Amino acid sequence: MVLKFYIFVNESFFLGKNVTKSWDRSHAMERPEGENTYRTSSRSLVLNDEDLMVKILSSLPVKVLSRFKCVSKQWNMLISDPYFISTHQGRATPDPNIIKLICGVNEAGMIMVGLFKEKEERKVTCDLIRPNYPDGFKCNSIRMVGHPCNGLICLEDWRCNGLVSHDRPLILVCNLATRNTVVISEARRNDYYLEGLGFCSSSNEFKVVRLYKKLEGYKCELFTVGQRGAWGTHPLQPSRSWRCVGDLPCQICHLGNHMCHVNGRVYWIMIPLPHSSFKHVLSLDLELEEFKIVSCPEHLPEDARDYHGIDLIELEGKLCIVFPSRDGRDIWVLKDNSNSFWSKEYQINYNIPENPYLYHLKVVGKWSRRLLLIINNSKFCYYDPRDNSLEVIKEDYLGSHLWDVSIYIENPFYTVLM
């Protein structure tokens, strides 16, 4: 009994000493002794105020934050929280001087990331980034699928040694900021169309979409990609297999244009049934896993061959449809998803005397109030909608192989898991 008491006293004495020691170092110099208790509480009040902490931490660069994750469980939770991530992204993205573009994957599996800097003078460079491929991975015919989604990209590698039909492709998901890469599936079949990634913010999950061609139409499957959850919360369980979410209720246009992901929904351009005047866009809600048909602002051509140039893109968080027009392109923005309200926001006039079908014009995205375009797969241009001006940024960038270029916003917070 006596012994126990003694140990207790000794321990608390020791603890007490420890605490004062840490106080000595940081602030005993700054304030007279008596005020310390009050001061401590002001600091811990800030510490316990989640809004204030989010404010403080969200102005720090990601590299510093990655270090601060190990301060305590509370800090780790805060930094890994989806709300925090979105606050941080909101602050981190609008750097008006730099834009990053993913321009494709080379034969060696390196991702080509174009960097445009507009500070003082224009600088256009290209970085090569190698994802952390799994051990023993040797890329054969790798390509990026769809657009980047919240900093993650989807890759597909076909092992084609002249025997395509016998080989099974590998599907990978990679976060380019951390290079963390996982193989999400070795497909059992190879007669599918991989469409790309989407993100469901309510469940904080990424979903990979693919389609199977059936006799008539397509069957749609999803694969949920897990990611490392915050400490103290259960890590999200990735699904281990593809899950069918049903048949597409209509035909979609599959000529070189991908599905487009915007805010938890993915969209395709529909091909109308013969003799039907309904021309639409098909959407799949990744949370509810339900299909919905959105009316289009203009009539789509009846023949699928005429779909050249029609494209779905995301601009500033909204779905947009690009239509070829006589002088260039018209861009309609889907203002209201529930009642299919579109508004024609941009008209690109690119007057060239020749046949407009001889040039290829792709809208990549919007950057500092200008549209970024690629003309004839090789020339980067700005289009300023305010005065209809077109400015060439770079000709013959990476040769003439600019097919799928997307604006890329890095997000090192998501670590994909298998």
Next chain:
Amino acid sequence: MSSTKIFLKSSDDKTFEIDETAARASETLKNIIDGGCLDGVIPLPNVSSNILPKVIEYCKKHGGDNGSSKKIANGGVDKDKEILPDYDEEEDKREKVRVDELKKWEEEYMDFDQQVLYDLMLAANYLHIKGLLDLTVEKAASMIRGRTPDQIRENFNINSDFTPEEEEEMILIEDEWDDEWAFD
């Protein structure tokens, strides 16, 4: 326009005087004033007498430009600015001088120790003074920026609550991030 005086009472029962226009820099005070619940002294139980003068100093500097001069100019100009991106060059220069001067003032104003910083941040948060809150948050962020997790724990008096295994894994993740950093 001569302005009415407002009296603020700190948590330790000391009373301070502030112009109404200056007090309007605080959303909380503005609501109290506009709400008409103003009878004499506004008690601020969360702000002590060694912080309140600092807050008032900030409001004096910033309350004025919220109130009189800018408000008159704002009516039409703001809308035009949104449509026409290019501003008047002269206006631009004057604005630049004003901003530079304000920056200098802020630098001097923000010269205090860490203790005051957190008190001031809480006061700004409580009184809804956005500018002051942003300033203090920015300063707090710049102070912790270069520190190690250990220093953070010490500074904020946090005990690491990770188990040794968890800690090991956290360090692993950290290394992963450090090594594999692609862009900066």
